[in-house]
Amino acid sequence: MISVKNLHKSFGHHEILKGISNHVEEQEVVVVIGPSGSGKSTFLRCLNGLESLTSGEIEIAGMNLTGPKTDIHKLRQHVGMVFQQFNLFRHLTILENITIGPRKVKKQSTAEANAIARELLAKVGLPGKEQRYPDELSGGQQQRVAIARALAMKPDVMLFDEPTSALDPEMVGEVLQVMKNLAIEGMTMVVVTHEMGFAREVGHRVLFMDEGYIVEEGKPSDLFSNPQMERTKSFLAKVL
């Protein structure tokens, strides 16, 4: 589903990603952990072209992101993204937030898009909030709407960029539960997070990143209980 070959990314002279290669299978849930500044968010943002690559190759959802003829907008329709700051469209209602992509990008009729949106709102546990505006919802609710917005495009892959980092502690659980349900349904997911419990419980594979490299990867049970590399050990010692 995702294949990354020798990905490099620099901002000016500062190299953030120093050669990342990895492969994500269909229906796999990959959790990316690591200290801040390790490049994990940048890595995720490269996967849907929000950051341009300096060099390397990315294939995602059957399309070549790095190809010269690739329609990046078409590619992004198949790759959902959830942001740390939710980024709901503040001038639109919850219903419009979810339907604007399908309506404007996929040219779905309003009736069809609304029906799908209502289903998704029920699925993320927010029925009846259709006519509210984002600012009227709590952070946890907003993030669940953001997940519904991404799902409305019927993506093949979902990318999560620290989806619970901006939330009050008591709201983290409701968002993680929605993500867990998605994983159980078989969605292919790449999740950058500091939630080690989620990584352990839901992740099929964990990548530990530091200073622009994938330092170590493995099954959560192995990596958390028996890390091989010194840097992984010292990081886990601090966060677990």
Next chain:
Amino acid sequence: MNVVWDNLPVILGGLALTIQYSIIAIILMVVIGLVAALMRLSKLAPLRWIASAYVEMFRSTPLLVQLFFIVLGLPAILPLNQWVGQLTYPIVAAALTLSLNEGAYVTEIIRAGILGVDKGQKEAALSVGMTDFQTMRYIVLPQAFKRMIPPLVNQAAQTIKDTSLLAPVGVAELVYKGEIVIAATFASFTIWTLIAALYFIIIFSVSKCSAYLERRLQVDKR
């Protein structure tokens, strides 16, 4: 008071022209400003240069000089009067010059409004597959527009006042007609008071209307 009553038709004729020029210039300045702002934010360098040159040129010279230059100066070297029409050219040129001048300021207002929208809004729009144009049209501009209303109303008020500078190039608007009446009646105090009051009434009502509009937008869409 007789001076006022006797000359009211003349003055109101001037007022009508002031209002017409104001409406045309306000509409055009927003259109020009939007296009130039998008050019200034474009990825294509030549578009950015053209728009920047336009803004700097019109911001760095006085409107009155621009009006003299375009309405009276240009026809001296180009047969614009013959192309456009002897009577039409000054009218069109005056309206266009005023719009271009105000448009330069509007460009910066709109550009600042667009840049003021959180970057995450744009990223979220792109991430559902919207094109750059759709992102601008459906997500960024509607949010930018709301914060642009107060400075745009300021600029509209400025534009209405600036129509008075059209008098020296021969547009028979309010000030022009006022001077004619004064030349015939010598009632400068009365007539200038009347003219000032008329400007005040127009601009004050415009700003009241827009305050109402702004409140409406705040309530419905936060």
